[in-house]
Amino acid sequence: xxxxxxxxxxxxxxxxxxxxxxxxxxxxxxxxxxxxxxxxxxxxxxxxxxxxxxxxxxxxxxxxxxxxxxxxxxxxxxxxxxxxxxxxxxxxxxxxxxxxxxxxxxxxxxxxxxxxxxxxxxxxxxxxxxxxxxxxxxxxxxxxxxxxxxxxxxxxxxxxxxxxxxxxxxxxxxxxxxxxxxxxxxxxxxxxxxxxxxxxxxxxxxxxxxxxxxxxxxxxxxxxxxxxxxxxx
Amino acid sequence: xxxxxxxxxxxxxxxxxxxxxxxxxxxxxxxxxxxxxxxxxxxxxxxxxxxxxxxxxxxxxxxxxxxxxxxxxxxxxxxxxxxxxxxxxxxxxxxxxxx
Numbered sequence: 378x379x380x381x382x383x384x385x386x387x388x389x390x391x392x393x394x395x396x397x398x399x400x401x402x403x404x405x406x407x408x409x410x411x412x413x414x415x416x417x418x419x420x421x422x423x424x425x426x427x428x429x430x431x432x433x434x435x436x437x438x439x440x441x442x443x444x445x446x447x448x449x450x451x452x453x454x455x456x457x458x459x460x461x462x463x464x465x466x467x468x469x470x471x472x473x474x475x476x477x478x479x480x481x482x483x484x485x486x487x488x489x490x491x492x493x494x495x496x497x498x499x500x501x502x503x504x505x506x507x508x509x510x511x512x513x514x515x516x517x518x519x520x521x522x523x524x525x526x527x528x529x530x531x532x533x534x535x536x537x538x539x540x541x542x543x544x545x546x547x548x549x550x551x552x553x554x555x556x557x558x559x560x561x562x563x564x565x566x567x568x569x570x571x572x573x574x575x576x577x578x579x580x581x582x583x584x585x586x587x588x589x590x591x592x593x594x595x596x597x598x599x600x601x602x603x604x605x606x607x608x609x610x
Numbered sequence: 611x612x613x614x615x616x617x618x619x620x621x622x623x624x625x626x627x628x629x630x631x632x633x634x635x636x637x638x639x640x641x642x643x644x645x646x647x648x649x650x651x652x653x654x655x656x657x658x659x660x661x662x663x664x665x666x667x668x669x670x671x672x673x674x675x676x677x678x679x680x681x682x683x684x685x686x687x688x689x690x691x692x693x694x695x696x697x698x699x700x701x702x703x704x705x706x707x708x709x
Contacts, residue, residue, distance in 0.1 A: 404673060404675075407672065407676065408675055408676060408679065411676055411679050411680060412679060415679060415680065415682075415683040418683050418684075418687060419683070419686075419687065419690075422687045422690065422691075423690075426690065426691055426694055429691075429695075430694070430698060430704070433698075433704045434703065434704065448636065448639075452632065452633075452636045455632045456629060456632060459625065459628045459629060459632065460625075462625075462628075462662065462666055463621060463622075463625040463666075465666070466616075466621050466665075466666045467618070467621065470615065470616065470618060470621065473615045474615060583668075586666070586667070587667055590662050590663075590666045590667045591667075593662060593666075594658075594659045594662050594663070597655050597658045597659055597662070598652075598655050598659070600632075600635075600655075601635055601639065601651035601652070601654070601655055602651075605635065605636065605639035605651055606648075607647075608639040608640050609639065609640055609641055609642040609643070609647060610642075
């Protein structure tokens, strides 16, 4: 007859008592994270729908307002975020195969790339502040032009403010998600440095990855919708 | 849940595809496709999102319960978009599509 120790090997320290085993715990955690992300999809979805309606109502103003955005910086930021998604995926992969030092390195790279994105975004916001394109009492359309370089008519200038409200709302919420994500990545990197994660258990790395990739997906939609309208005119 | 370790070459292939599609979407935006500019831009964005969800987010290797949760979410989102668009269009606020 086998001893009690053999019948019940010591449980992994991360296993909560109400779960049968680590895979069951991991599946429950992953589903929980997805339910949170599904809420986030609805949250951004509502705002994107508002964008879609106003864009159809005021299409020429939206095109002229959008032309003031720097398409090159937008494209560079898209590439930066995609690179950060790769380093994040590599952090999860390193945990799954048990390369503990690599988890920390890839998480730090993800933080660095996320910070580059926010730095470029800050530069873009600064340009908009200087051009008086921030909605509010000081909004002015004097830096906006139509295809022929003429100033916008009064009605369009007013509608351009709606575009910039949606621009700051959408990119601001997206940036807020990154500002929240970077400290979370830092905590996970610290835990990884202390050797908490290995092939048997790396759920926090995996779930932080899901969040980070979700933020990337939001930007994948924001880039064409905000920066690339009517660029062929 | 099966412990599926995604090979690195899959990640690299998805990464390359995402960068190429970003270049394509930026390039094609400067070409006049008539009414097709927006559908093409959104189509590329959806393709990129699907690549990220399936591979970077491991949904391809996830249990069916996760697929159901995500599928239900996108179905509801489309219902929400379609219902609102139908309301605006039927009241004539947005003009006739395609005209």
